[in-house]
Structures are given as C-alpha cells and as structure tokens.
Amino acid sequence: MTAGDFDAGFLNRLGALYDAYVDEYRGADGKLPPMMQLKREHTAFVVANAKAIVAGERFDEHTARVAVAAALLHDTGRYEQLKRYNTFRDSDSVDHAVFSHDIVREKGWLAACEPSVRDAILNAVLWHNRRDLPPCDDAVTVAAAKVVRDADKLDIFRVLERQVATTDWRYDCQAFWNLPTTAKPNPKAVEAIMAGRPVDYQNIQSLADFVLIQVGWMASGLNYATTRKLVVERNHLPFRRDFLHQITDSPFVDQICDYAESRLS
Ligand SMILES: [Fe+2]
Structure with missing residues (x-):
C-alpha cells in the first residue's frame, strides 16, 4: 500500500x-x-x-x-x-x-x-x-x-513539563537519564550554550544541564519565528527558570535564561 x-x-x-x-x-x-x-x-x-x-x-x-x-x-x-x-x-x-x-x-x-x-x-x-x-x-x-x-523540540518542552509534574523527580530521576538532581551546571555545557553551540552529550552531567540545554535551544536552536512565538505563548522559558531555581542556586541559571529571553523576543 x-x-x-x-x-x-x-x-x-x-x-x-x-x-x-x-x-x-x-x-x-x-x-x-x-x-x-x-x-x-x-x-x-x-x-x-x-x-x-x-x-x-x-x-x-x-x-x-x-x-x-x-x-x-x-x-x-x-x-x-x-x-x-x-x-x-x-x-x-x-x-x-x-x-x-x-x-x-x-x-x-x-x-x-x-x-x-x-x-x-x-x-x-x-x-x-x-x-x-x-x-x-x-x-x-x-x-x-x-x-x-x-x-519535535516544542513537544520535548511539553514532555519535560509533564514529567516534572507527574514524577517524584527529586528521588526518581529515571525520566531524566538518572542524572544527579542537585549537581551544579557543568561549566562546559554553560559555555557551549552561551556561545550558541550545541552541547555535547558527554557534557550533560546534571539535571540542571539537561534543562539548560532546552533553554539553549530557545536561545539559538530554533529555526522559525513561529516556533519562538509558540515557546513564548506556552510559557516554556518561565517554567524552566522556576524549575532550575528549585534545583540549583547557580548564577548561570538567570544568565542563560535572560539570554534566551532576549533571543525569543
Ligand atoms: Fe525522534
């Protein structure tokens, strides 16, 4: 057929x-x-x-x-x-x-x-x-x-939010590759995101890195203005900023989120 x-x-x-x-x-x-x-x-x-x-x-x-x-x-x-x-x-x-x-x-x-x-x-x-x-x-x-x-990325944003809402992520991080939940962001991942480069998978070492990568997509990984508009309408960035504040006090969180916010507008 x-x-x-x-x-x-x-x-x-x-x-x-x-x-x-x-x-x-x-x-x-x-x-x-x-x-x-x-x-x-x-x-x-x-x-x-x-x-x-x-x-x-x-x-x-x-x-x-x-x-x-x-x-x-x-x-x-x-x-x-x-x-x-x-x-x-x-x-x-x-x-x-x-x-x-x-x-x-x-x-x-x-x-x-x-x-x-x-x-x-x-x-x-x-x-x-x-x-x-x-x-x-x-x-x-x-x-x-x-x-x-x-x-695909837009739906990966939805899926992460559902996983955070429906799993006990502090104790069961299976949905997030079993990454350590409280570890600070990896400086190598932060550097790549701020430079607009994709993060190598081996540099994803914490839950914060996992989430920051998605913020990095918002800053420089999306191809179309319509996609960025949908990200804003669906509040995907504020969700990640709030969530990242729950898992780390790293100053990189606001730095990267502010950068993404400037690129989305
Ligand atoms: Fe796929």
Whole structure:
C-alpha cells in the first residue's frame, strides 16, 4: 500500500497507513504498551506543531505538505525499537531516525510520490535527531527538516513539563537519564550554550544541564519565528527558570535564561 499521489488527500492516506502500522503493536485489548502510547501522542503533538509552524511561516502548500508528512513519520521506528530492544535509548539500541527512515522506505508508503518529494520526506525523517543538518541544496528538504526539528523540540518542552509534574523527580530521576538532581551546571555545557553551540552529550552531567540545554535551544536552536512565538505563548522559558531555581542556586541559571529571553523576543 502507498499513500498515492501527492495531492490534497495525501496526508489523510498517509495517516491511515501510519495508524494501521501502529495498530500492529497493540495488545489483545486494543491498547498500545504505555511507552508506545506516549510516542503515539508525541507524534500527534509534533504533527500539530508542524501544522502551526507551516501556517505561521506561510509556506506554500507543497512544502507544507512535505513538512507535515515528515513530522508524522519522524518517529516511526520508535515502536519497533521498543519491541526489539526494550529501550528508547539510541546508544543502547539503534539510531531511531535511521530506523524510522528505513521502515518508511521498506513499507513503500511513499513509493507513488515523485522522487524529489519522497527524498525530501525521507531525509527530513533521517536528519531529525542530528546535531547539525547536513549540507543540502534542496529548499523543500531543508524547510521540512527544519520544521520537524522545531516541532519535535516544542513537544520535548511539553514532555519535560509533564514529567516534572507527574514524577517524584527529586528521588526518581529515571525520566531524566538518572542524572544527579542537585549537581551544579557543568561549566562546559554553560559555555557551549552561551556561545550558541550545541552541547555535547558527554557534557550533560546534571539535571540542571539537561534543562539548560532546552533553554539553549530557545536561545539559538530554533529555526522559525513561529516556533519562538509558540515557546513564548506556552510559557516554556518561565517554567524552566522556576524549575532550575528549585534545583540549583547557580548564577548561570538567570544568565542563560535572560539570554534566551532576549533571543525569543
Ligand atoms: Fe525522534
């Protein structure tokens, strides 16, 4: 089965194929295992964010459709990753973006699309978790990849806030990679954020670093003005400033949050 021509009904048909695929992971009771259900919900939020970004940026219909399709498919491999390896940690299993790309290609959902459309969607999926986007001179691919990366980050902001609200994070930091909750920010992470550089994963050594990285995205990791506007509307920065004050008295907190605030306005 393919999603067929890249016309107005394309996203609906692709959505139906995606849902039928996810249904294969449901138990006899019709439910997904809870961790998979969270990924399904994440995907729905990422799609909604992508739609908001392409509307806010007034993208043409073609580019918008490519971007939203890539948002729908970006985490396709998460279900099989959890089933096979019982973890979402890529370093202990597979690169889930490569896995997602390969599954979408093997399923042939995009087989009826023009090669340029198919490649744009597949590359946006493949590149969604890379530290940096590889060089690419196809404007539609670049736009779709940037939308997916922004839409994904917006939902990562939502997920952190839900985890803080629903877990006893001072004692059980499993949702935050078991990082020490009271350790001060790593100066190397702070330096990278203030310089507008991505933080290397080995420099994430405390819960504060984990949260500050997200503040760093707000300062320099978001591609579109619409994304930054949504961050402001959803109060994601004040939430992190308050939370960081609860976990550390480091002066870096206000320094980085002030910097992000200036970049968001
Ligand atoms: Fe992902």
